[in-house]
Amino acid sequence: MVIHMSMPVCYVGLLTSLLCLLSCVRVGETLEGPPGSVCPGLGNVTQECCEGWVRAGETCTVRTSPDNRGTEFVVGFMQNYEDVNSTSEPELELFLTSASSEPANVTIAAPGANYTEHLVVTTAAVQLVTLPLSLMLNGTERAQKGVQVTADREIILYGVNKERHTTDGFLGLPVDVLGKEYFVASYTALDWSLPSEFAVFGVENGTSVNVTLKGWVYxxxxxYYPESVITFTLDRLEAVQIQGRYGSDLTGSRIVSDKPVSVMSGVRCTYVPKEYCCCDHLVEHVPPVNTWGRRFVTVPLAVREAGDIFRLVAARDNTTVNVTGVHVSPRTLDAGDFWELDLWNSTDTHMTIASSLPIMVLQFSKGQESDNITTDPFMMYLPPVEQFAADYTFATVDALTSTAYTNFVNIVIKTSETSGLTYDGNPLPNATTWSPIPDTDQSATQLYIATNGTHKIKHQSAIVTFSLLYYGFSSYDSVGFPGGLRLASISGGCDVTEPIAGDGVDNDCDQLVDEELLNGIDDDSDGLIDEDLADINHDVDECGLGWADCHPDAVCVNTHGSYKCVCKPGFTGDGKTCWARSTCAAYGDPHYITFDGGTHHFQGACTYTLAQNCHNHTLPYFNVETRNENRYGNPRVSYVTDVTVEVYNHRIVVEKNKIVYIDHVITTLPAEPRAGLTVKFVGLYVTIETDFGLKVSFDGNHRAEVVLPDLYRSALCGLCGNYNGDVSDEYLTPDGTQAATDVQFGNSWKVEREGEQCIENPEPPAQCSDALQQIASELCGTLNDPNSVFAPCYSTLNPESTVETCMYDMCALDGDLTSPCNNLQAYADSCAEAGINIGTWRNATFCPLSCPGNSHYSSCASACPATCTDVSAPQYCNFTCVKFSPSTLLSRKQSLQLLCQRLSCHLYRRVCTSVL
Incomplete structure (x- = not known):
């Protein structure tokens, strides 16, 4: 679609500065740009549209999702039956509503009828506009009878061609999804005077069209005879209507153009099936072939007793079609062939259809005399499963007769997701019944629409898609069409593209669109995170509505497109299950704070068991080991240098400087080795988290932390203690005896590693001079100051043990000033873990933090920084804020996307080959 406004562009030189290169993400074709770009350029200069915009002539325009919502439509009306005995005039109607919460300014123009209408439509109601009858095409004619509808924001459009007892409607398709190849959808003509028909409408001037016919045409x-070709040229809003001759059925006729066109298709008036009265007009706005799919689910029409008729139309030769739910053999179709299935007297048969190549499926309502139910024929396009959407806005249609339509919608959705549907903001009616579809995970319902007007049906999750087909029955009359659908180009070639939330594009070429939430989780289980994002504006506030299934000890966070449950401070878990928890930490010249709150110091420079499930085999097994190394050339001082976690049959090693190995393979974070096990950056830490409440964090320098639920009470062993609530027995060794000293206790938990040379029994630190003792007391005493920035945490975490370890390290390291900073950081991190942000305590002169290039220090930054693998992480992050953040240069999603591309990364599964 084209929005005629001035849009942002970027002028990019091939060798320009990094700042310039990061100012826009390249989308679509480049435009020729003038020299003298806004960035100091070298070499050729190009002009490119920024992220979220695409080229439209010499300007850029907003890129929107390919679906039935749009800002420009070209539609028209084919010839309907003329009832000479009718006392009411036929009507050509458009139904319009805004697709967003904002009103849309709409213009309807039909130059061929000298007609223009301006109106404002809102999402609260559907506006009905009646067009001049002169716009109806007649016979095999060529005329300027196209109708253009434009809006300043996306709208939804339906068209209804209404005559007494012969009405049908269509869902309008916007210009941005129109294509260059179509196949005609029609039915057997009743007689020569009521032919099969289709109409082609020009969208651009000078459009060349070729039609390969499936029947006789004048x-x-x-x-023209079957398989002959009609060629003509169309200008904008010009239409050519072609009708069959000698009762020919034109279904399967192929339309090919050199520019996008709009195609209406159907029958002037016919019986369905031919043996049963009465005649009704059939029409659909046919989608182009590139939007067709391969998987379909059918649902019978409500209240009917004679069953339904389906037609399956192929676009390519050698298309194999399999149908389950009825006793038929697979069939192979060539391009333009169709397979008709009459489910006679079948009121509860659901079919599943699978094809080797894309097909079009049409559902037909039978005539009233087939079962004497108040209704009549209509033709309805069935969206493939690949093009199901997550929300729909539709309006009921009124009848020209005194008998109002009885309205229904058919819905197909995954069985496990039915409870998430809402109808005008409320749960579905209690009387709603679901029918499981055999051999699938889908269910269907025929929902009665009790009140006329505008209605909205959506799912609370933007990645749970479903189909919605609207239809209405009246005496010898009916109407039916899709309530909406996606129209992504999925049947042709595919190129991997960068995702923009809700772009409706198959970014990862899996023939599905928008199947991921912006939540850092691999929602579609394809090994990628946030690679094909659903619309973040599809926002149902599950938290506010009380729909979230969070644990009582968790808080619900609206992630705008979904929600996430986060355990409150003092608890651990995935938010849907939370347990009271305890924390063990090793930091500095290692000091150990046990699960039961005890403190001990041990400077051994080997590998040790920090925490392990030793005694409760009904709980998930895990093992956490730390390796210590001497630092500063001092054999009396050691620090944690790597952490190993064994859980769920995976081995995860986090080395110094945050290098991560998973099962011996160096890995870029975030990663999810299996369901319920994640490894990601959280502030300064690499954090390993499981679905049973274990969380292990390591800052890559000295501090390791283990968080466990109280389910593990009395089940543990290692340097973190047994977690039994008794501090007096913290020194238990592997043989169950109590160690006499810190060194004896530490050495008892040494892990033998082949080839490792280590110091088991280091000498104790040297005695601290009085002068150094005084300095240490002043620096570390910051934690005793009631006016300190740390004071808000004192009532939750007693700082005395940290003061003690701080002074210990300063003495052991002969006054090294990094030791008090490490200890203060450890205390601040423990406070953050408890839900208390103590604010900024570092500055340029006191404990300055040296950040990597292109980053800066922050006391409360996103716990989920953007990475090459997950550029959207900060947008859905809901963890406690942490120290350190990416700089503003790289915090913008589009900047990092481009940067990652420039670092020779592979899209989505990126492994950077160079660093900043």
Whole structure:
């Protein structure tokens, strides 16, 4: 679609600065740009549209999702039956509503009828506009009878061609999803005077069209026979209507153009099936072939007793079609062939249809005399499963007769997701019944629409898609069409593209669109995170509505497109299950704070068991080991240098400087080795988290932390103690005896590693001089100051043990000033873990933090920084804020996307080959 406004562009030189290169993400084709770009350029200069915009002539325009919502439509009306005995006038109607919460300014123009209408439509109601009858095409004619509808924001459009007892409607398709190849959808003609028909409308001037016919046609003064080709040229809003001759059924006729066109298709008026009265107009706005799919689920029409008729139309030769739910053999179709299935007297048969190549499926309502139910024929396009959407806005249609339509919608959705549907903001009616579809995970319902007007049906999750087909029955009359659908180009070639939330594009080429939430989780289980994002504006506030299934000890966070449950401070878990928890930490010249709150110091420079499930085999097994190394050339001082976690049959090693190995393979974070096990950056830490409440964090320098639920009470062993609530027995060794000293206790938990040379029994630190003792007391005493920035945490975490370890390290390291900073950081991190942000305590002169290039220090930054693998992480992050953040240069999603591309990364599964 084209929005005629001035849009942002970027002028990019091939060798320009990094700042310039990061100012826009390249989308679509580049435009020729003038020299003298806004960035100091070298070499050729190009002009490119920024992220979220695409080229439209010499300007850029907003890129929107390919679906039935749009800002420009070209539609028209084919010839309907003329009832000479009718006392009411036929009507050509458009139904319009805004697709967003904002009103839309709409213009309807039909130059061929000298007609223009301006109106404002809102999402609260559907506006009905009646068009001049002169716009209806007649016979095999060529005329300027196209109708253009434009809006300043996306709208939804339906068209209804209404005559007494012969009405049908269509869902309008916007210009941005129109294509260059179509196949005609029609039915057997009743007689020569009520032919099969279709109409092609020009969208651009000078459009060349070729039609390969499936039946006899008289056009432009001559006869055409089946398989012959009609060629004509269309200008904008010009239409050519072609009708069958000798009762020919034109279904399967192929339309090919050199520019996008709009195609209406159906029958002037016919019986369905041919043996049963009465005649009704059939029409659909046919989608182009590139939007067709391969998987379909059918649902019978409500209240009917004679069953339904389906037609399956192929676009390519050698298309194999399999149908389950009825006793038929697979069939192979060539391009333009169709397979008709009459489910006679079948009121509860659901079919599943699978094809080797894309097909079009049409559902037909039978005539009233087939079962004497108040209704009549209509033709309805069935969206493939690949094009199901997550929300729909539709309006009921009124009848020209005194008998109002009885309205229904058919819905197909995954069985496990039915409870998430809402109808006008409320749960579905209690009387709603679901029918499981055999051999699938889908269920269907025929929902009665009790009140006329505008209605909205959506799912609370933007990635749970479903189909919605609207239809209405009246006496010898009916209407039916899709309530909406996606129209992504999925049947042709595919190129991997960068995702923009809700773009409706198959970004990862899996023939599905928008199947991921912006939540850092691999929602579609394809090994990628946030690679094909659903619309973040599809926002149902599950938290506010009380729909979230969070644990009582968790808080619900609206992630705008979904929600996430986060355990409150003092608890651990995935938010849907939370347990009271305890924390063990090793930091500095290692000091150990046990699960039971005890403190001990041990400077061994080997590998040790920090925490392990030793005694409760009904709980998930895990093992956490730390390796210590001497630092500063001092054999009396050691620090944690790597952490190993064994859980769920995976081995995860986090080395110094945050290098991560998973099962011996170096890995870029975030990663999810299996369901319920994640490894990601959280502030300064690499954090390993499981679905049973274990969380292990390591800052890559000295501090390791283990968080466990109280389910593990009395089940543990290692340097973190047994977690039994008794501090007096913290020194238990592997043989169950109590160690006499810190060194004896530490050495008892040494892990033998082949080839490792280590110091088991280090000498104790040297005695601290009085002068150094005084300095240490002053620096570390910051934690005793009631006016300190740390004071808000004192009532939750007693700082005395940290003061003690701080002074210990300063003495052991002969006054090294990094030791008090490490200890203060450890205390601040423990406070943050408890839900208390103590604010900024570092500055340029006191404990300055040296950040990597292109980053800066922050006391409360996103716990989920953007990475090459997950550029959207900060947008859905809901963890406690942490120290350190990416700089503003790289915090913008589009900047990092481009940067990652420039670092020779592979899209989505990126492994950077160079660093900043």
């Amino acid at each position: 056009h432009d003064g001559r006869d």
